[in-house]
Amino acid sequence: MKKLLLFFLISSTMFAQIERIEPPFWYAGMHNPELQIMVYGKNISKYNVSTSNSIPITKVERTENPNYIFVTINTKNIPPKDFYFLFKENEKVIFTQKYSLKQRRENSAVRKSFDASDMMYLIMPDRFANGYLKNDSDKLTTEKYNRELPEGRHGGDIQGVINHLDYIAALGATTLWITPLCEDNEAVYSYHSYAQTDVYKIDPRYGTNEDYTRLATEMHKKNLKLVMDYVTNHWGLQHWMMKDLPTQDWIHQFENFTQTNHRRTVIHDINASKSDTKICMDGWFAPSMPDLNQTNPLVLNYLTQNAIWWIESSNLDGFRVDTYNYADPIAITKWTKAITDEYPNFNIVGEISMRDQAQLSYWQKDSPIGKIQNFNSHLPSVMDFILSDALLTVFNEDGNWESGMAKVYNNFANDFLFPNVNNLLIFAENHDTNRINHVYKNDIEKYKMTMSLLATVRGIPQLYYGSEIGMAGNKDDGGDAAIRQDFPGGWEADPINAFTKEGRTQGQNEYFDFTSKLFNWRKNKSVVHFGKMTHYIPEDNTYVYFRYNATDPSVSELAKQSVMVLFNNSSETKTLKTDRFVENIGNFKTGKDVITDKIIDVTKEITLEPKSALILELK
Known part of the structure; x- marks a missing residue:
């Protein structure tokens, strides 16, 4: 031998x-x-x-x-x-x-994933913190470090994230979604990392595969969960396979360059033309992003095994999947089911940027809408873009039948379409949208209203890095770089270090302290995570809802909880008579303000300051 x-x-x-x-x-x-x-x-x-x-x-x-x-x-x-x-x-x-x-690691197959008890913090690693200066550039990658260039490589890396895990935990976050870390060897804009060129290798400007596994290990020590941003739809034009394709149909090819039409409604549209459907699913997302052909079994197996390999090798806790419904729906369903067959508790949230609840619901596992066409995506979670759109406008609006708080009310009125509303990823902004602090002109009261809603409605709240210290950015004028600025203090020479209380300005601390108090309160509130919701039709741009578990017969009297949430989106002080809410207030007499700890009588009326939110634990 x-x-x-x-x-x-x-x-x-x-x-x-x-x-x-x-x-x-x-x-x-x-x-x-x-x-x-x-x-x-x-x-x-x-x-x-x-x-x-x-x-x-x-x-x-x-x-x-x-x-x-x-x-x-x-x-x-x-x-x-x-x-x-x-x-x-x-x-x-x-x-x-x-x-x-x-x-395999012990109990690997039954690993716990993220759910509604979590708060997800989204970062772009190149813009968060530079923990290791020697990997700012790499001899094998084309684009080099240039922090002076707004859309260049700025040097943030995995070590920078590890260095600031205590900050993330102190904020009240329990889960970290990091935009892609795999190698992106494009000549420009490579920090974006969605045009990956080697899906088995961490980009050396971020670190190594071992660093990524170490990140997961350090996070788990602090009871934090790591979510990988996975891309099934496309790779980068400089991916090593593009120079020598395994098969001609490994990617979708046309006689002339053809970009997707982005009309993903064709997937469920019974009236859609075949040509429109083909261009939607097979067209390239961008000239630098070849569209993968998941209907080729070799490609589908490759992508499935790559995803499982990352879960197993780096001990991951979940996936966020980019441009989920641009792929062939049957193929991507097989990909998703293969992963959840291996890991039954593993949560996967898909980027389904549909602006209609029925169309969005179509893509969630066991959807009643999908069943109409005998379709089941097997995708556990989807991103609630409808709520996001509302939160990017609503606190600037006067209330009428459709705008202001009515827009939020109407969103939740369609929750019956979803098989699992608690497993929707909810957010006000992300790395592709304008920042809320720009939309609301750094009006902290409007920020507080936004966060108060995200922290208390159904779903998994997601916070975009830097908003918790007042970071703003206008995508319309400054492009993507404006909404992906460097976190102050992530680089040694930064004049302000917003990772520490002492380093933050007074204004930054006001943002941070509110956010931290709110989401740390939320951590242990199962009534908010998984409780029921009753809301009341908005009046005069005010809106009231309750989260409660009192109707659950398995809950003891001592454990019964109810949270009352009130919004005054008008520019005037409002006093609400509470007899309207008696079916939810019941025998409760007072409510504790979760931010100020002030006790408020709820038996007769509650006064709300202009542009304010109030979260009360009923007693």
Whole structure:
């Protein structure tokens, strides 16, 4: 046996021509035992492939490109071990390749994910904090560090995130969504990282794969969860495969460049033309983003295994999936189901930027709307863009039948369309929208109203980095760079360090202290996480709703909770008679203001200051 292994090692050194093997390793004991391994190298397909250690090969696929071979093995009942692929010509072993099946973490399959008890903090890593100066540029990547360029590489990295986990936890966040970290070797705009060029490798300007795993480890020590931003729809034009495609239909190709029409309604539109549907799903998102063909089984398996590999190797807690419904709906459904079959508790939130509740609901798992067309996405969560649109305008509006607080009320009136409203990701802004502090001209009272609503309605609240210290940005004038500015204090030379109370200005502390108090209060309020909601028709631009668990017979009298939330979106003081809300106030006599701790009598009337929100724990 020693002689055989020595031969393997010698022959690998002498004849190896494998440039890539993906996944680079795998895990024993997975739910799906079938593993498709892509091997890339000059004329690799001319060889016959076998394995050592009696690892069964169930399929070998060759394509029109001789530089690829896809080998599927069955890992069922195979313990963690190393083995070898043997590449033969005329029954002679020409070279070998070592491969590893690793031991999974304990209880990996049943890992807990994020849910409505969490608050998600969104950061763009290049703009958050620079923790390691030596990786600001890399010799193998095209774009170099240039913090003077608004849309250039600014040097933020994984170490910078690790350095400020205590800040994130103090804010009240429990989950971190980081925009993509995989290598993006485009010549410009690479900090964006949605045009990935190697999906098995962390961009060296952010760190290493080991750094990413270390980030997850450090976060778990602080009871924080890590969500990866995953891209299934497209890669970057400089992805290494684009220079030597495994198959011509690995990506969608047209005679002339064709961009998606962005009309994703064609997917469920029974009147849509085939040509419009094809352009929507197959057209490229941008000239630098080739559109992946998930209907090709080799592509779909590649993407599925890549996602599972990241979950397993870096110990992730969830996915946010970019441009989810630009992919073929049947294929992306298979991708999602394969992941949740492996990890039944794993939450995946899709970017479904539809502005209609029925269309948005269509994409959530077990949707009654999807059932009309016998479609089930198996996607646990979707992003509530309708609420986001409302929150970017509503606190600047005078109230009438449709605007002001009526716009928020109307949004929640359509909750019956969703199979799981508690598993919607709710937000006012993200890395693609104008910042709320720009929209509201840094009026902190309007910021407080926005956050108060996000913290107390159904769903999983998401906060965009920097808003908690008053960061603003006008995308309409300054482009994306204006809404993705550097976090003050993330760089050594910054004149202000907003990561610390002492370093923040008085105004920044006012924003931070409110946000921290609010979301730390929310952490332990299951009545807000999973309770029921009753709301009342807005009057004079005021709006009142309750979150409660009192109707649940399994809840003891001592554990019964009710939270009353009141908004005055007018510019005048309002006094609300509380007899209108008696069905929810019931026998409660007082309410504790969760921000000021002040006790307020709720038996007769409640006075609200102009442009204010009040959150009361009823007693």
